[in-house]
Amino acid sequence: xxxxxxxxxxxxxxxxxxxxxxxxxxxxxxxxxxxxxxxxxxxxxxxxxxxxxxxxxxxxxxxxxxxxxxxxxxxxxxxxxxxxxxxxxxxxxxxxxxxxxxxxxxxxxxxxxxxxxxxxxxxxxxxxxxxxxxxxxxxxxxxxxxxxxxxxxxxxxxxxxxxxxxxxxxxxxxxxxxxxxxxxxxxxxxxxxxxxxxxxxxxxxxxxxxxxxxxxxxxxxxxxxxxxxxxxxxxxxxxxxxxxxxxxxxxxxxxxxxxxxxxxxxxxxxxxxxxxxxxxxxxxxxxxxxxxxx
Amino acid sequence: xxxxxxxxxxxxxxxxxxxxxxxxxxxxxxxxxxxxxxxxxxxxxxxxxxxxxxxxxxxxxxxxxxxxxxxxxxxxxxxxxxxxxxxxxxxxxxxxxxxxxxxxxxxxxxxxxxxxxxxxxxxxxxxxxxxxxxxxxxxxxxxxxxxxxxxxxxxxxxxxxxxxxxxxxxxxxxxxxxxxxxxxxxxxxxxxxxxxxxxxxxxxxxxxxxxxxxxxxxxxxxxxxxxxxxxxxxxxxxxxxxxxxxxxxxxxxxxxxxxxxxxxxxxxxxxxxxxxxxxxxxxxxxxxxxxxxxxxxxxxxxxxxxxxxxxxxxxxxxxxxxxxxxxxxxxxxxxxxxxxxxxxxxxxxxxxxxxxxxxxxxxxx
Numbered sequence: 289x290x291x292x293x294x295x296x297x298x299x300x301x302x303x304x305x306x307x308x309x310x311x312x313x314x315x316x317x318x319x320x321x322x323x324x325x326x327x328x329x330x331x332x333x334x335x336x337x338x339x340x341x342x343x344x345x346x347x348x349x350x351x352x353x354x355x356x357x358x359x360x361x362x363x364x365x366x367x368x369x370x371x372x373x374x375x376x377x378x379x380x381x382x383x384x385x386x387x388x389x390x391x392x393x394x395x396x397x398x399x400x401x402x403x404x405x406x407x408x409x410x411x412x413x414x415x416x417x418x419x420x421x422x423x424x425x426x427x428x429x430x431x432x433x434x435x436x437x438x439x440x441x442x443x444x445x446x447x448x449x450x451x452x453x454x455x456x457x458x459x460x461x462x463x464x465x466x467x468x469x470x471x472x473x474x475x476x477x478x479x480x481x482x483x484x485x486x487x488x489x490x491x492x493x494x495x496x497x498x499x500x501x502x503x504x505x506x507x508x509x510x511x512x513x514x515x516x517x518x519x520x521x522x523x524x525x526x527x528x529x530x531x532x533x534x535x536x537x538x539x540x541x542x543x544x545x546x547x548x549x550x551x552x553x554x555x556x557x558x559x560x561x562x563x564x565x566x567x568x569x570x571x572x573x574x575x576x577x578x579x580x581x582x
Numbered sequence: 583x584x585x586x587x588x589x590x591x592x593x594x595x596x597x598x599x600x601x602x603x604x605x606x607x608x609x610x611x612x613x614x615x616x617x618x619x620x621x622x623x624x625x626x627x628x629x630x631x632x633x634x635x636x637x638x639x640x641x642x643x644x645x646x647x648x649x650x651x652x653x654x655x656x657x658x659x660x661x662x663x664x665x666x667x668x669x670x671x672x673x674x675x676x677x678x679x680x681x682x683x684x685x686x687x688x689x690x691x692x693x694x695x696x697x698x699x700x701x702x703x704x705x706x707x708x709x710x711x712x713x714x715x716x717x718x719x720x721x722x723x724x725x726x727x728x729x730x731x732x733x734x735x736x737x738x739x740x741x742x743x744x745x746x747x748x749x750x751x752x753x754x755x756x757x758x759x760x761x762x763x764x765x766x767x768x769x770x771x772x773x774x775x776x777x778x779x780x781x782x783x784x785x786x787x788x789x790x791x792x793x794x795x796x797x798x799x800x801x802x803x804x805x806x807x808x809x810x811x812x813x814x815x816x817x818x819x820x821x822x823x824x825x826x827x828x829x830x831x832x833x834x835x836x837x838x839x840x841x842x843x844x845x846x847x848x849x850x851x852x853x854x855x856x857x858x859x860x861x862x863x864x865x866x867x868x869x870x871x872x873x874x875x876x877x878x879x880x881x882x883x884x885x886x887x888x889x890x891x892x893x894x895x896x897x898x899x900x901x902x903x904x905x906x907x908x909x910x911x912x913x914x915x916x917x918x919x920x921x922x923x924x925x926x927x928x929x930x931x932x933x934x935x936x937x938x939x940x941x942x943x944x945x946x947x
Contacts, residue, residue, distance in 0.1 A: 401913065
């Protein structure tokens with residue numbers, strides 16, 4: 289344990305660091321948890337969409353040298369891939385056992401992950417931070433990258449937006465109704481298969497967006513799809529599958545544990561998040577914020 | 583539609599209806615299939631025994647067969663959990679890795695160079711690991727089960743890849759323990775191959791007995807409808823746990839054999855990607871059968887060696903086909919899930935059922 293240089297300032301600094309990671313994880317996990325809630329699909333290709341977002345962003349950056357353009361175009365491109373996957377690969381499996389869909393998404397993760405290596409090469413890449421956020425600011429006597437503050441802000445903003453969308457709009461009401469009773473929604477004359485497609489594509493756009501957003505402070509490359517997948521699984525499982533607030537708090541927990549663990553227990557950094565998950569699931573087998581206990 | 587069929591997908595119901603059309607027909611088909619499959623299995627084993635004597639110079643082929651047989655043992659262990667009990671676990675690599683580390687560390691860290699003891703410790707440690715992780719995992723079900731097995735597996739992986747005792751990211755190299763049977767040294771390729779073949783046959787027979795026992799039938803009951811099994815009075819958690827431990831022990835044996843065959847064990851054996859690989863084998867061959875995982879292991883390892891060997895001469899952009907093994911695996915996954923969910927064995931069965939058996943049954947009538 290590395291406590292010699294423990295000060296209150298560095299602790300706060302690490303917490304801030306962790307919270308910006310949390311917001312990124314929330315962006316990633318929000319799509320996964322909503323898709324599971326409505327469609328009962330566990331998407332093992334979720335990290336692949338994150339990686340695709342980062343690579344698409346990298347290519348748009350190379351072509352236009354405009355980060356904000358990449359931030360818009362790349363997630364939309366990822367959404368198109370998501371549309372193809374849902375329409376042509378997942379749809380035939382809705383009537384079959386769930387494990388089939390899980391396995392299909394894993395196959396998709398292998399294939400697309402490998403194709404990214406073929407197209408972009410496997411060596412780590414990154415995107416430079418965009419103009420107003422490309423420097424560090426003075427914070428508690430240390431320099432803190434302002435881009436991390438941008439990520440935290442963007443994450444909070446999107447969390448708020450998602451919450452409003454889900455709780456205050458007609459579309460949100462349909463999705464929430466679908467989570468609790470699909471047959472009833474169908475019975476009300478709503479085209480649920482269209483809702484499925486739209487939500488899946490939306491979730492993949494969010495995953496792609498988190499890939500672009502993360503690219504300026506986390507290099508990406510071969511194997512990151514599966515690494516990121518494990519992170520988003522941990523977040524949704526700790527929070528409780530299918531709830532947006534669960535994904536939010538789960539992301540906070542994992543982001544903080546990850547950041548503080550890396551700072552104070554550097555040799556066992558990764559270990560901490562698994563311990564937290566195992567502990568949570570032992571106490572509450574369906575996650576911290578899931579009201580419906582199995 | 584009877585109550586039994588409520589939770590089954592439609593295709594499966596149709597399937598069972600076809601098979602149940604005539605009791606006599608089913609009986610004949612069963613006898614026919616069982617008798618022949620044992621005969622074919624015997625011939626295959628004899629051919630495998632004969633292979634190194636016919637082709638003693640083919641060390642590449644014999645090495646490949648060692649890998650295939652070890653993978654087959656591993657795949658068989660996973661099928662007990664996934665195919666027979668219906669639990670989609672992503673943690674089977676943990677027990678494979680635990681077995682490998684137990685066998686290797688006994689030699690490298692405790693200086694006990696004993697082949698049998700290494701294998702025994704591999705089995706014991708892996709089944710203990712399966713018991714402990716199983717107790718926690720089995721409390722959950724469905725998706726949570728899948729993710730908990732994955733997280734626990736990654737926990738072991740990240741521990742092993744950071745800990746000096748387990749060689750951190752470099753792994754542990756050790757001298758393979760000397761051992762001989764009837765004067766043949768097991769560190770030589772051919773006797774080791776024959777020993778692995780023997781271990782494989784034993785595992786296959788043990789699992790056949792497990793599956794046919796009332797315990798095995800109960801596992802299938804849990805797979806098909808766990809609520810019904812609970813209602814009938816089974817403590818399904820205990821059954822799942824025992825299945826976990828048996829599967830863990832066999833995976834540990836496979837991991838131990840793998841470590842002893844290479845004189846090396848690394849953290850990567852614990853990676854959940856290995857659990858994914860064994861899932862491909864079971865799925866490709868046919869889940870819920872014992873022949874399936876073996877066929878799947880054979881096909882997967884053989885295909886991998888072919889693609890990574892001769893595929894290097896097939897260009898693909900800046901790369902060759904040899905670099906694209908993961909793409910091939912991914913495509914296999916998707917094609918089989920979409921078009922042949924019962925794997926190669928399922929395809930074979932439906933072929934036999936459609937032509938051959940119908941003709942035969944026609945003659946019997």
